[in-house]
Amino acid sequence: MNSRDGFKKTMQVANNGRPIFVPIVYRLAARIEQTPLFDMVSDPTINTNVLEGAFKLLNQDAIITSFDPALEAEVFGCQVEWHDDYDLPAVSGWTDCEFSDVSLENSGRLPLLLEATKRLIQTRGRDVAIVGTMTGPCSLARNVGDNASPDREYPFDEIVALVGGQLTKYAHDLGEVKVDAIIIREDLLGEKYYEEFLTHEKAYTATYATLFNLTRFYNLAGLLMVKGGKVEDLAVIVRKISPGGLILTGQELDESGLNFLKSLSNSQKMAIGLPLPLTDSDKAAARLQVYEDFILKNKPGGFFYTSDGEVPPDISLENLCDIAGRIKGTTEL
Numbered sequence: 001m002n003s004r005d006g007f008k009k010t011m012q013v014a015n016n017g018r019p020i021f022v023p024i025v026y027r028l029a030a031r032i033e034q035t036p037l038f039d040m041v042s043d044p045t046i047n048t049n050v051l052e053g054a055f056k057l058l059n060q061d062a063i064i065t066s067f068d069p070a071l072e073a074e075v076f077g078c079q080v081e082w083h084d085d086y087d088l089p090a091v092s093g094w095t096d097c098e099f100s101d102v103s104l105e106n107s108g109r110l111p112l113l114l115e116a117t118k119r120l121i122q123t124r125g126r127d128v129a130i131v132g133t134m135t136g137p138c139s140l141a142r143n144v145g146d147n148a149s150p151d152r153e154y155p156f157d158e159i160v161a162l163v164g165g166q167l168t169k170y171a172h173d174l175g176e177v178k179v180d181a182i183i184i185r186e187d188l189l190g191e192k193y194y195e196e197f198l199t200h201e202k203a204y205t206a207t208y209a210t211l212f213n214l215t216r217f218y219n220l221a222g223l224l225m226v227k228g229g230k231v232e233d234l235a236v237i238v239r240k241i242s243p244g245g246l247i248l249t250g251q252e253l254d255e256s257g258l259n260f261l262k263s264l265s266n267s268q269k270m271a272i273g274l275p276l277p278l279t280d281s282d283k284a285a286a287r288l289q290v291y292e293d294f295i296l297k298n299k300p301g302g303f304f305y306t307s308d309g310e311v312p313p314d315i316s317l318e319n320l321c322d323i324a325g326r327i328k329g330t331t332e333l
Contacts, residue, residue, distance in 0.1 A: 003061040007129035007180060011221040011244060011271050013302035019295060021060055021327045022131070022273065023307040023320075026067035027086045029054035031313040036085040041068070041109055047116035052124060057317070058324055062129035062180070065117045067310050069143075069188055072135045075107050075166060076144045086313040099150045099162055104169050118177045129180040134171065136186035136224070137164050137207040138196045143188075157203040164207030171211055175218030182215060187227035187249050187309065194233045201240070208241040215244060221271065223247050227309070231257055235264050245271035245302070249309045252287070258294045265302040272300075275308035281319040288326065 001009070001017065009015040030037045033053040040050045055063055070080050070089055077097030080089035104110055121130050135143075141163045145156050154162070174182055186193045197204050215222035221244035226234055228250035238246060246264075253261070253274065265272050274291050277283045288305070295303055305327055311320065 002126075003128045004126065004180065007062055010302055010304050011181065013265060013269055013271060013300075015301050015304075016299070018327070019291075020062070020304045021306075021324060022062040022064075022129075022304055023058070023060055023276075023278065023324075024064055024067055024310040025054055025058065025060065025307075026064060026310055027088070027313040028311045028315060031086050032057055032317070037087070038082045038085075038089075041066075041112065044112050044115040044119060047112070048119045048123065051116075051120055055124065055128065058321065059328065060128075060324065061304075061328075062131045063120060063124065064183070065120065065130065065132050065179075066113055067133055069135050069139070069185065071107070071109055071113070072140055072166065072170070073143055074109070075102055075104060076148045076163075078143075078147070094147050094149050096149045097151070099148075099152075099154065102162065102166060104166055104173070110170070114173055114177060117174070117179065121178055125178070125180075131181045131183060131223075132174040132179045133183040133185060134167055134174075135188065136184045137167055137211070138186050138193060138204055139188040140167065141200075141204075142196055157200060160200060160203040160207060164210060167207070168210050168214060171214045171222075175214060175220060178218075179220055181221035181223055181244070183223045183225050183247060184211065184243070185225045187225045189227075190250070191228045193226055194229055194237065197237055205240055208243075212242060212244065221245050223271070223273070225249065225273075231260055231264075235260075238264065238268060238270070242268065243270060245273065247273035247275075247306055249275050249306075251275055251308075254290070255294060258291070259298075262298060262300045262303070265300060269302075271302040271304060273304050273306040276305055276323065277308045278311055278320055278323060279315055281316070281322065284319075284323050285326075288323065 033050045077095045081092045223245040224243040225247040
């Protein structure tokens with residue numbers, strides 16, 4: 001069983017081999033290949049080559065195609081500036097935006113990313129999972145509602161619907177190029193996510209229903225990524241929207257928390273990504289030991305390892321490769 005098979009089994013909560021390792025590698029890939037991030041995202045060939053180059057070094061079980069929260073916001077008038085070679089673009093302001101004309105087709109970068117994703121699937125998709133990302137409806141709607149300059153005043157639930165429509169188109173495009181999963185990023189709201197969801201629950205639930213129905217139609221995993229918060233609160237949201245998986249960041253989980261997540265994984269038939277603080281090798285090793293002990297004892301078929309958020313571009317590659325080697329060297333998939 002190769003990495004992609006292991007990923008698929010994990011998403012089905014049926015992985016009996018070693019847990020897969022899915023670190024969020026994006027800007028680090030540019031640094032590994034010594035390519036400025038702006039150059040990487042401006043050319044599908046360069047983008048594909050950079051992600052492949054990082055994969056050859058790290059040999060992770062899934063390749064993340066992007067991790068830039070400004071991508072979808074640009075469709076709604078967000079403007080960005082590029083500074084240092086390996087920094088995400090900085091938001092410089094918001095232009096006036098005719099919301100009735102908003103369309104992904106007007107984006108400068110998303111079509112290039114889709115083309116790079118398509119090429120990566122053609123070259124690497126047989127053996128390793130290819131995972132797209134998008135800003136989640138709560139995070140994007142709140143960003144747009146707080147900052148955009150629309151052509152008229154919109155009720156917030158209408159903004160949620162507009163945002164959801166564009167994200168649905170993007171999910172459709174990712175499904176068409178045959179990614180193995182989509183990470184839906186609500187980590188951008190941090191612990192405010194729970195309150196934001198409940199405040200506009202009806203509108204957000206309708207958007208999630210469309211997104212996750214689409215991911216199931218394309219037979220890919222829709223993974224909800226969150227940061228911090230009580231696992232009990234996150235479980236409330238999960239039971240309402242039924243994602244294909246949950247990626248945790250900003251969490252330090254003990255055996256009690258892992259038991260709760262195992263029950264949630266089994267009852268909801270969804271995978272769960274456990275975060276490793278990879279920037280601190282000692283903490284990462286200690287956290288990994290806790291996870292390994294629990295997994296060896298309880299054999300949860302949907303647990304997998306990920307980084308605690310994006311792996312920063314200045315991380316020690318030696319330490320990262322050591323952790324990756326420990327994970328991938330324990331037992332076979």
